[in-house]
Amino acid sequence: ADFTRLAAENVGFPENVGNVGGVHYHQAASLGQLLSLADRTVSGAASQGPNSWAIAPLSSEPQGLPQGEQEWRQILDRVLDSKEIDIFSQPAVESGNLKQNMHLEIFARITLAPGRMLSAGLFIPLAERLRRVSAIDRIVLEKALQLGGANFPADELAVNISSSSLTDESFVAWLFAALKDRPKAAPRIVFEFAEFNAIQELGKIKDFAKEVKALGHAVGLDHVGQSFANFGYLKSLQPKYIKIDRAFTNELKGGDSDSHFFIGALAGVAHSLDILVIAEGVEEKGQYRTLCDLNIDGIQGYYVEKPMPV
Known part of the structure; x- marks a missing residue:
């Protein structure tokens, strides 16, 4: 209470x-x-x-989860040694044409036991604390960079990485070498950062964005709106797109006027800076119609498609 x-x-x-x-x-x-x-x-x-x-x-609490840091450390080290990280994808699509993919977002899962997968939301916070996150980011990116081909359903892949990985010099050196060697015909990579991390590490992520843009790739932001920040940072960072946090799109189910106003205002600011706006967590037709009325460029969520194994 x-x-x-x-x-x-x-x-x-x-x-x-x-x-x-x-x-x-x-x-x-x-x-x-x-x-x-x-x-x-x-x-x-x-x-x-x-x-x-x-x-x-x-x-x-999912049954049978590791208890304590030592057990989590053992699990994560096993995953890193074996590189047993599964990746799933979910499309973000144009609001005006739900069959047109804007990009595929990559999600990581790890397996505790046969048939028991853990989402990144459960293990990434522990990986951050145990300083394993840059190693996990590298494995996920290695797998993502292998995707592509003539019939691949998108020109871009969105991959979430931790801002703390940018302080790992070996990770950064490997990443830029991999991007420089990437075939021109392969899908471009959009590196997604949570809005909170982008605000906290604005200078670092701005420098990173400049370098990846020079190589033909981009930076995006997700969970936008959680930090209730002044949106002046968008002009400085100039991400390709922002993703409105699902908390706001979820409130549209009940006709919440505050969320309606916030999403419309945010879209206006972003569009004035030539930044695309995508809504996360769209589950119902009513949400979709409201978002179209608010001039949102794209949507992502179960209304379009659930994350699927790659």
Whole structure:
């Protein structure tokens, strides 16, 4: 109740004071289970931006997840040694022509056991903390760079990478060497960064964007709107596109006027800078129609297609 009241009061801070993660439960649970879920919840809150909080019910805890950093470290090291990262793709399509792909976004999954996959949202926060994320980013990019061919369904691939990977000199050197060797006919790569990371590391990502653009590739931003930031950074960074966070598109289901206004205003700012606007998490026809009325350039979500194995 206290967290709900804080959210309702719209308390804000000018800087990143901290993040809070919590767990609520009604059934018997071990201390290890509770601490493990709380740990991942606060990591998830941190990935959402400054001063964020998140609460998860114990029932949302997938059974059999690794408990504690040591077990996660062993799992991630096994994955890195074997390069057993599966990739899925989901198209972002033009709002005016749902059969026209703008790009395919690549998603990473790891397998804990046969038939049990974990999404990046579960393991990337731990990989960040354990300093394994640049190695994971490299494997995902290696797999993505192999995609293409005459009948490939898109001219561009969108791949999420962590801004912290840009501080790994060996990763950056490998990446630019790989991009320079990439055939001209192969799909171009759009490197997606979360808006919060782009704001926190604006200078670093701006320099990175300049270099990848010179090689014929691009930078995009996702989860836009989570940070409630001044959008002046868009003029400085000039991403190819921005993706509106699914929290705003989801609220369109109930006709939320604030989200309607926010999306329209954001689209106006982006279009004035020649930046495309894509809505994430579109699930229903009503959302799609509203987004078309708001002049959104593209949509992505289950309304179009679920992520599929590549």
